[in-house]
Amino acid sequence: MEYDMVDLVISDLRGFLEYLGKKGRRKTIRQEVSRDLEITEFSDRACRESPNSAPAMFFEDVSGFDSPVATNILASSETLSELFGTERILGMLRTLSSNGENLRILDAARALISAKPKTIGFSGKNYAKIGGFDELPILKVWPNDAGRYITQPIVVTRDPEDGSLNAGIYRMQVFDNESAGMHWQAQKGGAMHFGKLKEGSMKVTVALGTDPYNLLSAITPLPEGMNEFSASGVLRGSRSLLVSNGEYPPAPANAETLLFGSVSKGDYAVEGPFGDHTGYYSIPQEYPVFRLEAAYSKRNAIYPASIVGFPWNEDATIGLFLTELLKPVLKSMNRCIRDIYLPPEGLFTNTCFVSISKRVPGEAKKAMFSLLGFGQLSFIKIMVAFDDDIDIRDTKKVLWALSSRVEPERDIQIIKGAPLDSLDHSSGTVNFGSKVLIDATRKGKEEGYYRDWPDVISMSDEIKKRVDKKWNSAMR
Numbered sequence: 001m002e003y004d005m006v007d008l009v010i011s012d013l014r015g016f017l018e019y020l021g022k023k024g025r026r027k028t029i030r031q032e033v034s035r036d037l038e039i040t041e042f043s044d045r046a047c048r049e050s051p052n053s054a055p056a057m058f059f060e061d062v063s064g065f066d067s068p069v070a071t072n073i074l075a076s077s078e079t080l081s082e083l084f085g086t087e088r089i090l091g092m093l094r095t096l097s098s099n100g101e102n103l104r105i106l107d108a109a110r111a112l113i114s115a116k117p118k119t120i121g122f123s124g125k126n127y128a129k130i131g132g133f134d135e136l137p138i139l140k141v142w143p144n145d146a147g148r149y150i151t152q153p154i155v156v157t158r159d160p161e162d163g164s165l166n167a168g169i170y171r172m173q174v175f176d177n178e179s180a181g182m183h184w185q186a187q188k189g190g191a192m193h194f195g196k197l198k199e200g201s202m203k204v205t206v207a208l209g210t211d212p213y214n215l216l217s218a219i220t221p222l223p224e225g226m227n228e229f230s231a232s233g234v235l236r237g238s239r240s241l242l243v244s245n246g247e248y249p250p251a252p253a254n255a256e257t258l259l260f261g262s263v264s265k266g267d268y269a270v271e272g273p274f275g276d277h278t279g280y281y282s283i284p285q286e287y288p289v290f291r292l293e294a295a296y297s298k299r300n301a302i303y304p305a306s307i308v309g310f311p312w313n314e315d316a317t318i319g320l321f322l323t324e325l326l327k328p329v330l331k332s333m334n335r336c337i338r339d340i341y342l343p344p345e346g347l348f349t350n351t352c353f354v355s356i357s358k359r360v361p362g363e364a365k366k367a368m369f370s371l372l373g374f375g376q377l378s379f380i381k382i383m384v385a386f387d388d389d390i391d392i393r394d395t396k397k398v399l400w401a402l403s404s405r406v407e408p409e410r411d412i413q414i415i416k417g418a419p420l421d422s423l424d425h426s427s428g429t430v431n432f433g434s435k436v437l438i439d440a441t442r443k444g445k446e447e448g449y450y451r452d453w454p455d456v457i458s459m460s461d462e463i464k465k466r467v468d469k470k471w472n473s474a475m476r
Contacts, residue, residue, distance in 0.1 A: 205244075
C-alpha cells in the first residue's frame with residue numbers, strides 16, 4: 001500500500017514560513033518589539049481574535065538582537081490539515097488499529113520502518129559558535145514569570161539502558177548564560193531516561209527552529225519507544241536527517257540553533273513560576289539543571305517560540321488536531337465510542353467528553369475506563385460519557401444532558417489515588433489525586449432506573465416540511 005504525500009516541499013523552518021507567507025497565513029511585524037512581554041501580547045491577541053486560524057507571527061526587529069522571532073507557526077487548523085495530510089494520516093491510523101487485516105498493518109509498519117532517520121556527523125558547516133543563552137532572543141512570556149523561557153525546544157535524550165532516542169518539547173527556564181531548568185514532567189520520555197540514570201550525567205541536545213514535521217512529532221504523545229524522528233519521516237514522506245558528533249544525541253540537521261549540554265544526578269534548581277496553558281502560573285518546583293556546553297546558530301537564526309496561557313492559544317489548535325488524528329485508534333479500543341472531545345477550556349489533560357452508542361448496561365463506564373488506560377489520557381481528571389444523540393462540542397447540549405440524565409448518587413464515581421497531570425495545581429499532591437467519572441447516558445432497569453425513560457420532545461418531519469413551504473411568505 002502506498003500513501004500519497006501532501007505536495008509540499010518544506011525542508012526547514014525558513015521554508016515553512018515562506019509557505020505560510022504564500023498562503024496568506026503569516027504576519028510580518030516590522031516595528032521594533034521587545035522580547036519581554038510585547039511578543040507575547042502580539043501572539044496571544046492574534047490567537048484570541050482568530051481562534052483556530054491565527055496567522056504565524058514573524059518579528060523582524062527584536063530589540064537588541066539580529067535574530068528574528070517566529071510564533072504561532074502551528075496556530076491554524078487549515079495549515080495543519082494541509083501540511084500533515086489529515087486524511088492520509090487518518091488512513092494509516094485506521095490501518096494500524098484495524099482488526100484481522102494483517103497485510104494492511106504490515107504495510108503501515110513498513111512505512112514507519114522505511115522512515116528510519118539518517119544520521120550524519122556534525123561538521124558545524126553553516127553554523128557559527130555562540131557564547132550562550134544571552135545571544136538568543138529568549139522571551140519573558142508573562143509578567144510574573146520567574147525569568148525568560150525557551151518554550152519550543154526539541155529536547156533529545158538517549159535511553160541509558162538501550163540507547164533509544166526520545167524527542168520532546170520541555171520548557172527551559174534560563175538561569176544564566178550557561179544553565180537552564182529542564183522542565184520535563186515525571187511521565188515524559190526525557191524524564192524517564194533521566195530516571196534510569198543511576199549516577200553521573202546524561203548528554204542532551206536541544207534543537208531550536210526545525211521543520212514542522214519534527215516539531216509535531218515531538219509534541220505528539222507517541223507510544224513509548226516509538227522514535228519521534230521516524231514518525232516525522234512518515235509525516236514528511238522522506239527520512240529525517242539528523243546530525244551528531246558522537247558524544248551527544250543526534251538532532252535535526254535543519255535546526256536554526258543547536259544546544260549541546262548535560263543534566264546530572266543531584267543537580268537541581270527551583271523552576272517557575274511560569275504562566276502555563278492552565279491559565280495560571282505554575283507552582284515552583286525543583287527540576288534538573290541543563291548545563292550548556294556548546295551552542296551553534298545559523299547566521300541570523302530564526303528563534304521559535306510558543307505562547308501558552310489562558311485558552312485559546314496555539315496549543316489549543318494543535319491539541320484539537322491531535323485528538324482528531326488519534327480518534328480512530330481510540331474508537332478501535334471500544335466499538336461503542338462514537339466521538340471524543342477534549343475541550344481546550346478543559347485544558348486537554350483535565351476534561352474529556354465521550355459519546356457512545358450504548359449496547360449493554362454499564363457500557364458508559366467501560367468506555368471511560370478504557371480511555372483512561374490510553375497514554376496521556378490517563379491524566380484526565382473529569383470524564384463524562386454521553387449518548388450519541390448529544391453533540392459533545394455543543395455546550396448547550398452538554399449542559400442539557402448533564403442536567404437531565406444524571407442522578408448524582410448513581411451516576412457519579414470518584415476514583416481516589418490516581419495519576420494526574422504535573423501541571424494540575426488543584427491537587428494537594430503533585431502528580432497524584434482523584435478523578436470523577438460521570439455517566440450522562442439514558443439508563444435502564446439494569447442500571448438502577450426503574451421508570452420508563454421519557455421521550456425527547458421533537459416536531460415531526462411532516463409538519464416541519466409543511467411549515468417550510470409557508471415560512472417565508474408568512475414571516476414577511
